[in-house]
Amino acid sequence: MKLNRRSVLGAIGLVGVGTGAAFGSGAFTSTTAERAVEVNVFGADAGTEGTVPAGEAENAVDEQDENDIGNTIIGNSIDVLVDTSPESVAVRARNGDEDIIPxxxxxxxxxxxxxxxxxxxxxxxxxxxxxxxxxxxxGVPPNSTLTFGDLFGFVESSGTTGSSTDFDVTFGDVDANPSQGQLLTKVDGKTVSTGATVEVTGSGTSPVDGTVESGTTSQETENLTIEIKEQTQDS
Incomplete structure (x- = not known):
């Protein structure tokens, strides 16, 4: 299986409550700040760079191109997706453009x-x-807990690379970075700091929820690993 690295930044906008309000050492007052979760996704490849405009976007790819990209991903692995339906969830391109992309x-x-x-x-x-x-x-208040239902979705493998089409998707790798899971704390009700694993089967897997805790400290960036790994068949 081809193993590629895809970096994704998750940013949490925070705003203090009340002018001059203090929340301890290094805490926020009324100044808006941004929290980021830098996510490294291993184990899947789309053959794309940057973002892929689709739908009504300018220079959107057509349906055939979309299906070709999709087949590239699920022909070898699975896809992991984030739901931007809630008002509190959005995405920006990582090329320096700060505009929200629908x-x-x-x-x-x-x-x-x-x-x-x-x-x-x-x-x-x-x-x-x-x-x-x-x-x-x-902006969301500091020291808040936000839970988003169906935050992460999955598209299962088409099974063209072998008999097994089941994969484990693990959010968080405490061995790689013991500080993971301080912002995105839970996925599917499991603790990210110790590795939250979701099984994606060939018969399909329902989307899972995610929990974000804004906290009160001034930490701005957290590294998070998402590993996609094909399950092995027991002999």
């Missing part, structure tokens, strides 16, 4: 191959698109 203007929108047609148009592929995920683009 989720229904990025791949996949018109893809019909595999399980892509089962997801709404606001799901954005984290394998095909190099984006920042923004929680609370207009």
């Amino acid at each position: 989720g229904n203007e990025l791949f996949p929108v018109d893809a019909t191959t595999g399980g892509y047609s089962d997801l709404n148009d606001n799901y954005v592929s984290l394998v095909a698109n190099d984006v920042r995920i923004v929680f609370g683009p207009n």
